[in-house]
Amino acid sequence: MTDTIVPPAVEAAPPRQRSPLWFAWQRFLSNKAAVAGGLVMSILILMAIFAPLITPVPPEAQLFLTQSLAFPSAEHWFGVDNLGRDFYTRIVYGARVSLSIGFIAAGFSVLIGIPLGALAGYFGGRTDWIIMRIIELFSVVPPLLAAMLLGTLIRGGYMSIVAIAALFGWVQVCLLVRAQVKAFREKEFVRAAQALGASPWYIIRRHLIPNSISPIIVGFVLAIPLAMMLEASLSFLGIGVPPPTATWGQMINEGINFMFYYWHLAVFPTAALAITVLATSLFGDGLRDALDPTLKGR
Numbered sequence: 001m002t003d004t005i006v007p008p009a010v011e012a013a014p015p016r017q018r019s020p021l022w023f024a025w026q027r028f029l030s031n032k033a034a035v036a037g038g039l040v041m042s043i044l045i046l047m048a049i050f051a052p053l054i055t056p057v058p059p060e061a062q063l064f065l066t067q068s069l070a071f072p073s074a075e076h077w078f079g080v081d082n083l084g085r086d087f088y089t090r091i092v093y094g095a096r097v098s099l100s101i102g103f104i105a106a107g108f109s110v111l112i113g114i115p116l117g118a119l120a121g122y123f124g125g126r127t128d129w130i131i132m133r134i135i136e137l138f139s140v141v142p143p144l145l146a147a148m149l150l151g152t153l154i155r156g157g158y159m160s161i162v163a164i165a166a167l168f169g170w171v172q173v174c175l176l177v178r179a180q181v182k183a184f185r186e187k188e189f190v191r192a193a194q195a196l197g198a199s200p201w202y203i204i205r206r207h208l209i210p211n212s213i214s215p216i217i218v219g220f221v222l223a224i225p226l227a228m229m230l231e232a233s234l235s236f237l238g239i240g241v242p243p244p245t246a247t248w249g250q251m252i253n254e255g256i257n258f259m260f261y262y263w264h265l266a267v268f269p270t271a272a273l274a275i276t277v278l279a280t281s282l283f284g285d286g287l288r289d290a291l292d293p294t295l296k297g298r
Contacts, residue, residue, distance in 0.1 A: 024290045028287065031286040031290070033282045033286065034283055034290075037278070037283035037286065040276075041279050044099065045099060047092055048095040048099050051093055056089065057085075057086050057089055059246045060246075062083050062085055063085075064076070064084040064085070067080045068082055068084050069261075071262070071264060078091055079264040081251075091246075091269060094248040094251060094272065095248075097241060097247045097248075098232065098248055098276065101162055101165065101228065102224035102227040102280070105162045105166045105224075106166075106169060108162065108163075109172075109219070109220070109223040109227075110170075110219060110223070113172070113176075114173065114174075114212075114216060116170070117173065117175065117176065117177025118204045118212070120132065120178045120181075121177065121179070121180070121208075122181050122208060123200070131178075135175065139171065146164075147164045147230055148234065151237075152239055161230070161234060165226065168226070169226050172219050173215075173219030173223065176212075176218060176219045177212050179215070180211070180212040180215045181208045184212070190208070193206075215291075217287065217291065221280065221283060224280050225276075225277040228280070229277060231247065231249060232247070232248050232273050234249065235247045235249030236249040238253065248272055249269075251268075252266055252273070255270075
């Protein structure tokens with residue numbers, strides 16, 4: 001009688017550890033509105049980058065004067081404006097101005113908000129009090145009214161709009177970074193760095209700011225629609241980016257004069273601005289929920 005050979009028991013593999021980014025990505029994908037907003041944003045950014053390849057004529061070219069104020073057709077998808085310019089081309093190039101101002105102003109907002117938020121969160125006391133009073137000052141002043149005043153004084157222009165938008169966009173970033181740094185300053189790794197003699201500036205630069213990357217990203221994304229709305233408002237009032245540069249606010253301002261007869265001149269730039277701001281806001285809200293530190297690992 002032969003002995004039966006029993007194979008050794010196979011040990012179960014330990015469960016795979018998921019990273020916090022994996023959970024954040026899954027939370028983001030579960031938010032359908034945020035995913036849709038991200039897709040729309042991606043399409044708009046690609047349209048703005050490749051505008052010369054997807055538009056038939058330059059945006060300032062008055063090649064269709066005989067068809068001025070023509071309604072949308074197969075030849076001119078969004079119609080023709082009062083100066084004989086293809087309106088679809090103007091809308092696409094307007095995306096370039098709005099998105100570039102939004103991203104550049106948001107970048108400057110982050111550069112201002114990160115150090116101020118880190119200083120307020122880490123040092124507290126008088127430093128925090130002074131920075132919070134500055135934030136309250138910017139919070140009580142209506143951004144549009146202040147932007148109108150500043151825009152009139154410096155006579156508008158592309159870089160002026162960027163500077164004005166950044167001036168009012170840093171507050172949200174500062175508050176997000178301040179809250180994150182405040183939550184981390186009592187952690188063990190910060191106390192260990194202090195015990196080893198690290199300076200406050202080293203701790204802020206090497207430990208606290210890198211651990212605040214989530215609110216920084218969220219603050220950057222949420223600052224984009226604010227800058228775009230501010231640019232459109234100032235251009236609508238005639239103190240933004242000067243013509244003939246195509247901007248949505250400027251086109252809305254011109255289209256209002258023809259609204260009752262040639263609806264497309266006001267409807268299309270308004271819809272483009274609304275869709276872009278809505279998509280960016282939905283994407284930013286979804287990103288904020290996905291990167292919320294209180295939800296990591298769930």
